[in-house]
Amino acid sequence: MTPTPACATEADSQPTAAQTEGPYFTPDSPERSNFREDGAESVPLVVSGLVYSTDCRPVPDALIDVWHADAAGEYDNRGYRMRGHFFTDAEGRYRLETIVPGQYPGRTRHLHVKVQAPRGRVLTTQLYFPDEPANSRDRIFHPELTMAVSDSPGGKQAEFNFVVQA
Ligand code: FE
Numbered sequence: 001m002t003p004t005p006a007c008a009t010e011a012d013s014q015p016t017a018a019q020t021e022g023p024y025f026t027p028d029s030p031e032r033s034n035f036r037e038d039g040a041e042s043v044p045l046v047v048s049g050l051v052y053s054t055d056c057r058p059v060p061d062a063l064i065d066v067w068h069a070d071a072a073g074e075y076d077n078r079g080y081r082m083r084g085h086f087f088t089d090a091e092g093r094y095r096l097e098t099i100v101p102g103q104y105p106g107r108t109r110h111l112h113v114k115v116q117a118p119r120g121r122v123l124t125t126q127l128y129f130p131d132e133p134a135n136s137r138d139r140i141f142h143p144e145l146t147m148a149v150s151d152s153p154g155g156k157q158a159e160f161n162f163v164v165q166a
Contacts, residue, residue, distance in 0.1 A: 007056035015054055016162045017142055019126045022112060024075040026083060029065055033086035035098040042071040042099035044155030047127070047147065050092045051115060053166035058092025062164070065114040066096055073102030100129075100156055108134035108141055115162045123164055 007013045036044065051062040065085040069075050076082060082101070088094045103109050111127040128135060128146045135141045147158035 007052075012163070013054050013056055014163060015165055016115070016123060016125055017144055018124055019140060019142065019145070021114075021124045022126075024077060025067060025112065025114075026077065026080065029067065029083040029085050030080050031086060032084040033094070033096050035066075035082050035084055035096070037081070040071060040099070044152075045098050045100045046095065046152065046155070046157045047098065047111070047160065048093070048095040048157070049159045049161045051088045051094065051117070051162045051164060052092055053117065054163060055166050057166070058088075059117045059120075059164060060088055060090045060092055061118050062088040062092065062094075062120075062162075063114075063116045063118075064088065064094050064096075064162075066098070066111060068098070068101040068111045069104055071099055071102045073104035103134065108132050108138035110141075113162075115164055117164050117166070120164055120166075123162065125162075127158075127160055129158070 051059040053059055067083040070082050101109055109129045109132050113125055115123045128141055129149055130146050147160045149156055149158045
């Protein structure tokens with residue numbers, strides 16, 4: 001991934017689409033960029049990319065809060081399993097080490113995310129996996145929020161760049 005965003009087209013500088021927070025957000029998540037647990041049956045997933053502004057500048061120190069279902073498709077609504085927040089680096093890059101979330105009834109596979117540039121507005125959205133049969137049946141699914149997912153040794157890696165209002 002290049003450190004500077006390529007705003008080659010008009011679409012590259014459009015803000016990332018917002019989506020519903022859903023019912024399972026928990027505030028005050030721990031600061032961490034690794035949600036993995038020892039011994040759990042799961043497929044490792046690395047999610048990485050950039051946060052940049054609508055004027056195509058990388059956003060350092062952007063807050064990213066992620067929460068998602070565990071491998072069994074369940075949210076931890078009492079504690080902070082599969083929840084955490086972290087920040088972009090000086091080049092606007094982020095990297096989360098987690099697992100592929102399981103699916104739960106009524107939804108396709110997804111991650112929930114909040115992104116906030118320093119002193120900016122909070123973008124609440126969701127990220128999706130390509131080639132999921134349930135994508136076409138999910139009324140919240142948005143194709144522009146599909147990550148670029150590829151196989152990596154022992155797991156999956158996914159890339160997504162967020163565009164936030166400067
Ligand atoms: Fe959800």
